[in-house]
Amino acid sequence: QVQLQESGPGLVKPSETLSLTCTVSGGSVSSGSYYWSWIRQPPGKGLEWIGYIYYSGSTNYNPSLKSRVTISVDTSKNQFSLKLSSVTAADTAVYYCARGGIYDYWGQGTLVTVSS
């Protein structure tokens, strides 16, 4: 059974960089069959796809966030990571990591609050 677990700071100051890591167990980020993705959900709102990374390192980002997002992968640790720069209060959300293309496995999510 594939499991994903997000980790990282729950509080980030405005203008700083949000950094999260997703640890995968029961499966490999080196698998060529899946996209390893980040998705977020502001409190009380809907889901927003942030982007994905393929095991080869190729990435694809949501155009609305592209200038601020970097997703990377560490195959040796079976992890992938998210960096979102220049955050504002609008970036406050529950951040999920998930396995794509059909997003059949999700992490439990981690709330990141942007506040001074």
Place this chain on the structure above:
Amino acid sequence: QSVLTQPPSASGTPGQRVTISCSGSSSNIGSNTVNWYQQLPGTAPKLLIYSNNQRPSGVPDRFSGSKSGTSASLAISGLQSEDEADYYCAAWDDSLNGRYVFGTGTKVTVL
């Protein structure tokens, strides 16, 4: 900034059939398959339907999906109290180098 449009709410009594619509365009639903997710309060979304009408292992056959043109729908038959949740449709969108787009979400209430 959701690209797929769903009704904000739907409701029914136990045992009834509820249908949720999802409207998109030629670049998403019109050219790619649709997935549906169920999100119970305080939990991560769960894949409910994939490839328009396929159920993952463990999903009851009360849940069914369909697609026609640039729209899709999710049907819940024999509504149960544990079906009270938010439901999201989603699809890959071929515009702008490709991105995954979600629907606006529908809150299903069991009366």
